[in-house]
Amino acid sequence: NGHSLVYVAIDGRLGGVIEICPTIRPEAMRVVQALHQRNLSIVLISGDHEYPTRKLAQQLGIATHYANTLPEDKAVLIKEMQNNGKFVCFIGDGINDAIALKQAQVSISLQGAATIATDTAQIILIQQNLDQLLCLFDLVERFEANIKANALITTIPGIICIGGVYFLHFGILAGCVLFDVALLMGLSNAMLPLLSNQLKKVPKTLMRSC
Numbered sequence: 001n002g003h004s005l006v007y008v009a010i011d012g013r014l015g016g017v018i019e020i021c022p023t024i025r026p027e028a029m030r031v032v033q034a035l036h037q038r039n040l041s042i043v044l045i046s047g048d049h050e051y052p053t054r055k056l057a058q059q060l061g062i063a064t065h066y067a068n069t070l071p072e073d074k075a076v077l078i079k080e081m082q083n084n085g086k087f088v089c090f091i092g093d094g095i096n097d098a099i100a101l102k103q104a105q106v107s108i109s110l111q112g113a114a115t116i117a118t119d120t121a122q123i124i125l126i127q128q129n130l131d132q133l134l135c136l137f138d139l140v141e142r143f144e145a146n147i148k149a150n151a152l153i154t155t156i157p158g159i160i161c162i163g164g165v166y167f168l169h170f171g172i173l174a175g176c177v178l179f180d181v182a183l184l185m186g187l188s189n190a191m192l193p194l195l196s197n198q199l200k201k202v203p204k205t206l207m208r209s210c
């Protein structure tokens with residue numbers, strides 16, 4: 001069945017075999033599919049044997065996997081991906097994940113994981129649920145969009161102002177107006193995440209009354 005086997009000896013003779021079956025988190029399949037929809041490359045790196053690792057990767061729909069991987073080898077694999085131009089986010093919760101967590105550009109662990117993993121990781125999922133990973137990516141996308149919008153809002157008026165001075169003979173008043181408009185628009189855009197979060201906290205009854 002592709003499970004890991006632990007042989008137990010008593011007085012030098014085989015006493016039995018313990019079969020260890022990996023447990024897949026209920027949300028894991030859903031999270032992996034959602035990450036695929038974001039066009040992210042997903043790699044499974046495991047210290048387990050080849051067959052159970054391959055079976056787990058097939059169940060989760062992960063095309064690339066590495067088995068029999070020692071802790072230091074996980075970091076080497078991540079380094080190779082980085083050398084190939086990949087930006088690596090590593091998720092791990094075990095003692096043997098600490099080196100890889102330190103090597104990756106972004107490292108994520110879960111609350112309740114091995115202490116060395118949570119001490120090394122940059123981000124801890126407090127609810128111990130991989131669904132929070134999708135919320136994290138949503139937050140990053142919104143933050144990136146806000147930063148790009150802010151860059152345009154603050155840059156374009158400056159370009160207009162400089163071009164206006166040279167070609168349209170803008171005066172000091174026009175330059176000041178453009179500067180103030182860009183400043184107000186930039187501040188407003190920067191405040192959008194806070195305002196959006198505050199609106200979500202407003203009770204529905206209050207929203208209806210408004």
